[in-house]
Amino acid sequence: MSFKDLQLNRPILRAVAEKGYDNPTLVQEKTIPLILENKDVIVSAQTGTGKTAAFALPILQRLYDKQDAPKKGKKIRALIVSPTRELAIQINENFEAYATYTNLKTTVVFGGASLEPQKDILKKGVDILIATPGRLLDLHKQDSINLDYIETLVLDEADLMLDMGFIDDVRKIERLCPNDKQTLLFSATIPFKVQDLAKTILKDPKRVEVAQNSSTSKNVDQALYYVPKPKKIELCLHLLRNTIKGRIIIFRRTKYGVDKLEKTLLKNGYKANSIHGDKSQSERQEALNSFKKKEFNILIATDVAARGIDISNLDAVINFDIPNVPETYVHRIGRTARAGNTGGAFSFCSADEKDYVVNIQKLIHLQLDVIEDHPYPLDPKAKPVVHKKQGSKHRKGRKSEGSKKKKKRWY
Missing domain, CATH: 3.40.50.300 (P-loop containing nucleotide triphosphate hydrolases)
Structure with missing residues (x-):
């Protein structure tokens, strides 16, 4: 037609x-x-x-x-x-x-x-x-x-x-x-x-x-790396040096994470910029235009800032943080391999994100290729890190011995 x-x-x-x-x-x-x-x-x-x-x-x-x-x-x-x-x-x-x-x-x-x-x-x-x-x-x-x-x-x-x-x-x-x-x-x-x-x-x-809601493009090579959370930045640098080339979008869950990664990449000599909700409209637009003009090749973004943006000829998407909503994964990797081109999607999964991967695979009816040959593998027995709040060592309502001694009683 x-x-x-x-x-x-x-x-x-x-x-x-x-x-x-x-x-x-x-x-x-x-x-x-x-x-x-x-x-x-x-x-x-x-x-x-x-x-x-x-x-x-x-x-x-x-x-x-x-x-x-x-x-x-x-x-x-x-x-x-x-x-x-x-x-x-x-x-x-x-x-x-x-x-x-x-x-x-x-x-x-x-x-x-x-x-x-x-x-x-x-x-x-x-x-x-x-x-x-x-x-x-x-x-x-x-x-x-x-x-x-x-x-x-x-x-x-x-x-x-x-x-x-x-x-x-x-x-x-x-x-x-x-x-x-x-x-x-x-x-x-x-x-x-x-x-x-x-x-x-x-x-x-x-x-x-049009197509299944959950479909992902056949032209995207989807790779999954199990990696300890603190080693994600090292893995990202390792892949940028050796495997992933061209124009790339890296997705992170938080604005703080976006800023942190941008600083690290700039320090390591990469041309990178970022977009997220805390940046002014003109800054976000400028970053997008520069990326489209190929003035830098790595754009780091949160999901809301990047949704629906049309950037053609994107070579790869990196899911630095695995999204907790499986549909978001489909949106993210849908930015590469558009209009018949091929592309790559690289996802970094730490111990606390394993459930997210299970849900994504259910949605897209596809087992992601796990790449085990990399320098920062995750111990299969690794448990998610649970951050416990530091409570007081004294029972509630009881004064410590020290405070009792210091207090001058009025009686």
């Missing part, structure tokens, strides 16, 4: 061709006709399957007839809600590229950036708005955004949005839009809470599932 078969108009087809897309991906093939028919849709597909174009192209097509604004200025007719700033910026870049040969105007608003410039752009009028939930509601409260004309509402990465605690915001945004709008829900996985949300806000939705 080609994009022409999807009944898209010539300006959009031209922009798509210039982006270098020949044929639609499976998710685009299944979703675009349903959106053009004005159906509500719930789509389950992993990152890297072409989800953004699956909703962007039909939205542009449907708004094409209304692109020349009346005298009163453009109204927001399509709203895309995204959980993270990085993802919102990326969706906006895609919309702008696909809308090159139309007069449709798109913009993006997100927290962590100044309000005034965003208000100025909105005042001039836009057709399509991409927003993070918090900033969208802030601007609505200040009467800078009017949602009365929304024809299509898209909730992207819905599972992450709910994991981040945005459920009330999402429901509020949905209520602020007209009742007769079309709603599109995109999610990498469809856990119960996403189904629950879909039931309450979608009208007779069509389901599109």
